[in-house]
Amino acid sequence: MKILDRYVFREVCVSFFFCFAIFLITGLIAGFLPILQKGMESGLELTMILFQALASALPGTLVTVSPLSISVGILLGLGRMASDNEISAIKSSGISIVRLLPPVLALGFLGFFLSLLCTLFLIPKGISEGKRLMQEALTKRLDVGIEERAFFNSLKNMILYVDQVDSSNGLMNRIFIRESSQPNDITTIIAKKGKVATDPEGKAFIMDLRDGVILKEDSRGDSTGSLAFKSYTFKYPLNRMSLEKEQKSLEEMSISEILQRVSVITAPKPQDTEQLKIFKLRVDTFARILILQRFVYPFSCIALALISFPIGLVSFGKGKLNNVSLGLIAIFVYYALTLAAERAARSYLVSPEIAVPFPPLLFVAASVYLIDQVRRERAPAFSSIFEKLLIKFGRR
Numbered sequence: 001m002k003i004l005d006r007y008v009f010r011e012v013c014v015s016f017f018f019c020f021a022i023f024l025i026t027g028l029i030a031g032f033l034p035i036l037q038k039g040m041e042s043g044l045e046l047t048m049i050l051f052q053a054l055a056s057a058l059p060g061t062l063v064t065v066s067p068l069s070i071s072v073g074i075l076l077g078l079g080r081m082a083s084d085n086e087i088s089a090i091k092s093s094g095i096s097i098v099r100l101l102p103p104v105l106a107l108g109f110l111g112f113f114l115s116l117l118c119t120l121f122l123i124p125k126g127i128s129e130g131k132r133l134m135q136e137a138l139t140k141r142l143d144v145g146i147e148e149r150a151f152f153n154s155l156k157n158m159i160l161y162v163d164q165v166d167s168s169n170g171l172m173n174r175i176f177i178r179e180s181s182q183p184n185d186i187t188t189i190i191a192k193k194g195k196v197a198t199d200p201e202g203k204a205f206i207m208d209l210r211d212g213v214i215l216k217e218d219s220r221g222d223s224t225g226s227l228a229f230k231s232y233t234f235k236y237p238l239n240r241m242s243l244e245k246e247q248k249s250l251e252e253m254s255i256s257e258i259l260q261r262v263s264v265i266t267a268p269k270p271q272d273t274e275q276l277k278i279f280k281l282r283v284d285t286f287a288r289i290l291i292l293q294r295f296v297y298p299f300s301c302i303a304l305a306l307i308s309f310p311i312g313l314v315s316f317g318k319g320k321l322n323n324v325s326l327g328l329i330a331i332f333v334y335y336a337l338t339l340a341a342e343r344a345a346r347s348y349l350v351s352p353e354i355a356v357p358f359p360p361l362l363f364v365a366a367s368v369y370l371i372d373q374v375r376r377e378r379a380p381a382f383s384s385i386f387e388k389l390l391i392k393f394g395r396r
Contacts, residue, residue: 001099004090009103011081016073016107023065028057056129059122063297066111071304071331072324074104078312079323087313097313097375108305115298120255128252146172146196155205157181158236170195175209177234185224188215189234197233205236255291262287285352289345292356303360304334306367310374334359 078100081087091097146152152160158181163174177189191212196205209232216224250258266280311327337359345355 004095004099005103008077008081008100009106012074012077012104012107014073015076015080016069019072019076020065020069023069024061027061027065056126059118059126063115063118063123066115067300067304068331070107070111070301071308071327074107074305074308075312075324075327078104078309082313082323098371100313101309101371104305104309105302108302111301111305112298115301116295119294119297124252124254128248131252155236155238172196175207175212177207179236181236184219186217186219188217189213189232190215191232204238207234208232209234250287250290255294258287258291281348285346285348288352289342289356292352293342296356296360299357299360300334300338303363303367304331307334307363307370310367310370313374330363334363337362 078087087097090100146160146162146165148162148165150161152162157179159176159178161176162172165172172194173192175189175191175194177191178186179189180186189209189212191209193211194207194209197208210230212229212232214227214229214232216226218224248257250261253261262284266284268280272280307330308327311330312323314323314326341350341355341358344350345352349355
């Protein structure tokens with residue numbers, strides 16, 4: 001029996017690693033290109049960009065591709081055995097097909113623990129590390145964050161607005177700057193043209209401005225003076241406190257940190273308005289969904305492994321792709337149910353504790369039924385419908 005276990009495990013693992021490599025490379029390329037573009041624009045070194053890509057994109061990609069690779073690997077491996085009558089030979093020797101389940105479950109649990117490691121530790125840490133690297137890059141090249149017709153407020157107590165930016169030479173047209181680092185002295189600068197100047201020491205944000213006016217006002221908004229200029233160099237000193245410190249998002253936190261943050265935010269107060277109560281409800285619901293996802297997404301590896309087991313054992317003749325076609329339909333239904341369940345939870349139609357785990361639990365229950373049907377050599381109700389569809393489309 002150990003020989004049989006090793007044989008089945010090796011059969012599904014060969015197909016799994018093949019699918020895993022293809023899906024992983026595709027996912028990394030899709031996730032790496034935006035990071036590469038943003039990193040190069042920010043002046044990061046290539047090695048730093050690669051590290052950020054691995055830290056940010058790899059764990060999330062692993063969680064996405066692991067269930068798919070496990071499911072398709074099982075379908076291909078067992079489908080090959082079924083089409084070559086190896087499953088029939090095993091059953092004719094008196095061995096129940098349920099005895100083939102442990103190697104399949106072993107692969108599913110390996111994917112589960114790998115995905116759980118990613119969702120609980122690696123993904124939050126990767127998001128935090130990626131934001132930290134981009135924050136460091138921002139201190140080196142602040143002009144990267146300046147966009148046309150968008151307010152740039154990455155610097156504390158300063159707002160910058162630019163109507164047009166020439167990407168070829170960095171020249172900016174119609175510039176508006178409002179600086180309020182001193183509470184009783186608010187400075188507003190309006191200039192026709194300007195350009196961000198480099199500071200070799202990285203201690204200041206410098207702009208060379210042309211043809212504009214400087215307006216001064218106090219904290220009450222009363223004018224205290226104005227000055228027109230042909231040429232003016234605006235310098236805003238930088239230090240660690242100058243950059244706006246962002247609070248950690250919930251996606252970057254551990255479960256204990258999420259619970260602590262949410263308990264503080266959603267604590268009821270007598271002066272809470274109706275809108276504030278709705279906001280607290282949204283935060284609480286989002287946090288509960290996020291925590292459940294960190295366990296449910298890894299559990300998809302087990303749920304899809306179980307559903308793929310009976311589908312892979314069914315022989316539709318010599319065509320190996322028939323099993324894969326039915327399995328891909330099951331995968332599509334699973335992820336459609338997952339999206340629908342999360343949507344229902346976010347819309348407050350169903351409690352997150354019921355909606356989010358529903359798809360994998362439903363598939364586990366369906367797997368138990370299908371495995372029992374295959375063990376008894378009975379055709380499930382939907383198999384005849386699927387077979388008729390295959391014959392119909394095959395004739396066409």
